[in-house]
Amino acid sequence: MSSERRIEVPVLTRVEGEGALYVHIDGTRVADLRLNIFEPPRFFEKFLEGRSWKEIPDMVARICGICPVAYQMSAVHAIEAAFGARITPAIRRLRRLYYCGEWMESHSLHIHLLAAPDFLGYPDAMALAQDQPGIVRRGLRLQGLGNAILSTMGGRSVHPVGARVGGFYRAPDQAEAVALLARLRAAAQDAEDLVRWTAGLKLPDVTRQAPFVSLRHASEYPMNEGAIVSSEGLNISAAEFDAHVMEHQVPHSTALHALINGKPYWVGPLARLNNNLTHLPPHTLRLAEQTGIHWPSANPYHSIVARALEIHFALHESIAILEHYTPPGEPFVEITPRAGAGAWCTEAPRGILWQRYEMDGEGLVKKSRIVPPTSQNQAQMEADLRASVEENLSLHDDDLRARLEAGIRNYDPCISCSTHFLNLMLKRT
Amino acid sequence: MTGRLRIAVHKFASCDGCQIQFLNLEQDLLTLASRAEIAHFAEASSVMQPGPYDVSFVEGSISTSADLQRIQEIRAASRLLITIGACATAGGLQALRNWKNHDEFVRAIYARSEYIDSLARSTPVSEHVKVDAELWGCPIDQQQLKRVLSDVLARIAPRIPGESVCLECKRAGHVCVLVAGDVPCLGPVTRTGCGALCPRYERDCYGCFGPQEDGNTRALGRRFREMGLSDADIVRRLRFINGWAPAFRAGAQVWEK
Structure with missing residues (x-):
């Protein structure tokens, strides 16, 4: 009798974008494991060439319907760096508020609609809601609150129209800020309860070794600014990113795999939290300690708790920004295009998102590069899945398949995002 | 007619933003799930029922050779086919490739172009199969989506305004x-x-x-x-x-x- 087993997940569900998983087990050994990404390539970097700086924030938003703000933020900062533009502290605070909205929306959506059904034995959140409506409705309320921040800043939550290079087209007026503040304050208990609820889920106890990579800022929990650091001592600026990160193509994926100094690494909420515990505000840190998890954690299943803690953080950060808000005189600084290059990295909900632009003197893009978080996580995801297969050989195929799918969802892969990149191959020749 | 409507949501080349508009319906998403059977919606559920479907919502543009086949299958399995968003309805932002040299794009981004299934043009669904209604927008608007859902639940032809x-x-x-x-x-x-x-x-x-x-x-x-x-x-x-x-x-x- 052959000891060979083949596990296939032809279409990954409850992830953003299109992927599949193929595993070939030979005895107790993983002979082959491939996270197939067959999301069609859309060639963003190529058709950004020749476009005006004014158009870029609206274009790159379309890379991802779940995290358009992240694409807008890395782009506007990178182009401002290329043009030598400096934003005001008031604009900086508004950008942070805007990003808080996206973290809350994206994390709440992931926790409740994509991940939680795995841990409670349901095929989807709609079925979960029939038995536990309070849990799902609380999640949808927090998601709605994130969306409310985005809609206040940019008119709508998917592809908001408010952001521009230099700031925002329009800043919220006092009445909008007051209304939003009241809604946020009313949700404080929801955010706290959510953390405790995720910490109470029955989560597998596993450990994965890979460097945690995130931004780190001198005094804040990172969003728009900071050095790129790793738990193994890397500390570089965005301009140095491409000297350390190598991307390469694998036959089974339209997303390129990224390695830092030749090794897989891990980005996202868990990596970010692990690297920035000392920058959590005291009440979020206290809540983190009360979960009973020993931080920093190398268990990818703790990502759902990290997401809940970041929702708690983002909610209170938004409240703090709005409590001291007065509409700025000008919501944007004037932009004067000049020839040059700029690179920037911000913290998308799923991890660091790096972009680089070369602009001409007219303000048109000569060249662009975009490295999204999911392509950075792909090598680590495959390493994690290999370990999961080896730890769970005794499971029947269906259970093993479910376990691996849950393992993929821990990373919240945003597959639509991950299929348009740069050409690092050119750099190697 | 009796029985709940069987609804499907399918994805082609896109950012997923129009599907997110379904997921962002928040409490109304639960109402929809109680009034219709969501038979196939990979981004929302691990249960994926085969057709036939009463209504298929299609997100994304047709941009690979595999897409050409799949859109025919979806059409054959669906009583009504409604496109959602700029990609499915007009080819999307990625249709900017249609004025460029596609092979050069592939070569510039991927070292091994033979692994990549990608057509020279990104095109709307209506260039390939009959479409019963088109919901425009990047992303689609939730109010328009809810009106269309109400129309299909009432089993009347969806009404989508075309004015400026x-x-x-x-x-x-x-x-x-x-x-x-x-x-x-x-x-x-x-x-x-x-x-x-x-x-x-x-x-x-x-x-x-x-x-x-x-x-x-x-x-x-x-x-x-x-x-x-x-x-x-x-x-x-x-x-x-x-x-x-x-x-x-x-x-x-x-x-x-």
């Missing part, structure tokens, strides 16, 4: 950014549905809902020329998120050298 967003903008009382702000707003030629967001945010409409039914893109291009835009500026203005839509395609062509 200018009318909505005037009714809302926004200051006209084209007239008062001298910025190249695409509102006069763009379809209604977003709620006239861009003028409300003190900026120019960039046409994300696609062409309105009776717009004159040529005349608007002339107006932009008078405002000081170069020919190339006007081409870029129209050749954007819905650039492959016939009215915008023709409007841009006029100014191309």
Whole structure:
């Protein structure tokens, strides 16, 4: 009798974008494991060439319907760096508020609609809601609150129209800020309860070794600014990113795999939290300690708790920004295009998102590069899945398949995002 | 007719934003799940039932050889097929490749182009199969989506307005950014549905809902020329998120050298 087993997940569900998983087990050994990404390539970097700086924030938003703000933020900062533009502290605070909205929306959506059904034995959140409506409705309320921040800043939550290079087209007026503040304050208990609820889920106890990579800022929990650091001592600026990160193509994926100094690494909420515990505000840190998890954690299943803690953080950060808000005189600084290059990295909900632009003197893009978080996580995801297969050989195929799918969802892969990149191959020749 | 409607949501080349608009219906998503059977929606559920479906919503443009086959299968399995968003309805932002050298794109991004299944053009669903209704927008608007869902639940033909967003903008009382702000707003030629967001945010409409039914893109291009835009500026203005839509395609062509 052959000891060979083949596990296939032809279409990954409850992830953003299109992927599949193929595993070939030979005895107790993983002979082959491939996270197939067959999301069609859309060639963003190529058709950004020749476009005006004014158009870029609206274009790159379309890379991802779940995290358009992240694409807008890395782009506007990178182009401002290329043009030598400096934003005001008031604009900086508004950008942070805007990003808080996206973290809350994206994390709440992931926790409740994509991940939680795995841990409670349901095929989807709609079925979960029939038995536990309070849990799902609380999640949808927090998601709605994130969306409310985005809609206040940019008119709508998917592809908001408010952001521009230099700031925002329009800043919220006092009445909008007051209304939003009241809604946020009313949700404080929801955010706290959510953390405790995720910490109470029955989560597998596993450990994965890979460097945690995130931004780190001198005094804040990172969003728009900071050095790129790793738990193994890397500390570089965005301009140095491409000297350390190598991307390469694998036959089974339209997303390129990224390695830092030749090794897989891990980005996202868990990596970010692990690297920035000392920058959590005291009440979020206290809540983190009360979960009973020993931080920093190398268990990818703790990502759902990290997401809940970041929702708690983002909610209170938004409240703090709005409590001291007065509409700025000008919501944007004037932009004067000049020839040059700029690179920037911000913290998308799923991890660091790096972009680089070369602009001409007219303000048109000569060249662009975009490295999204999911392509950075792909090598680590495959390493994690290999370990999961080896730890769970005794499971029947269906259970093993479910376990691996849950393992993929821990990373919240945003597959639509991950299929348009740069050409690092050119750099190697 | 009895029984709950069987609804499916399918994805092609896209950002997933229009599917997110379903997931962002928040409490209304649970209402929808109670009134219809969501038979196939990979982003929302691990249960994926085969067809036939009463209504298939299709997100994304047709851009690979595998897509050509799959859209035929979806059409055959669906009583009604409704496209959602700029990609499915007009080819999307990724249709900008249609004016470029696709092979050069593939080679520039991927070291081994033979692994990549990608067609030279990104095209709307309607270029391949019969489409029963088109919900425009990048992303689709949730109010329009809810009206269409109500129509299909009531088993009547979906009604989607085709007039200019200018009318909505005037009714809302926004200051006209084209007239008062001298910025190249695409509102006069763009379809209604977003709620006239861009003028409300003190900026120019960039046409994300696609062409309105009776717009004159040529005349608007002339107006932009008078405002000081170069020919190339006007081409870029129209050749954007819905650039492959016939009215915008023709409007841009006029100014191309």
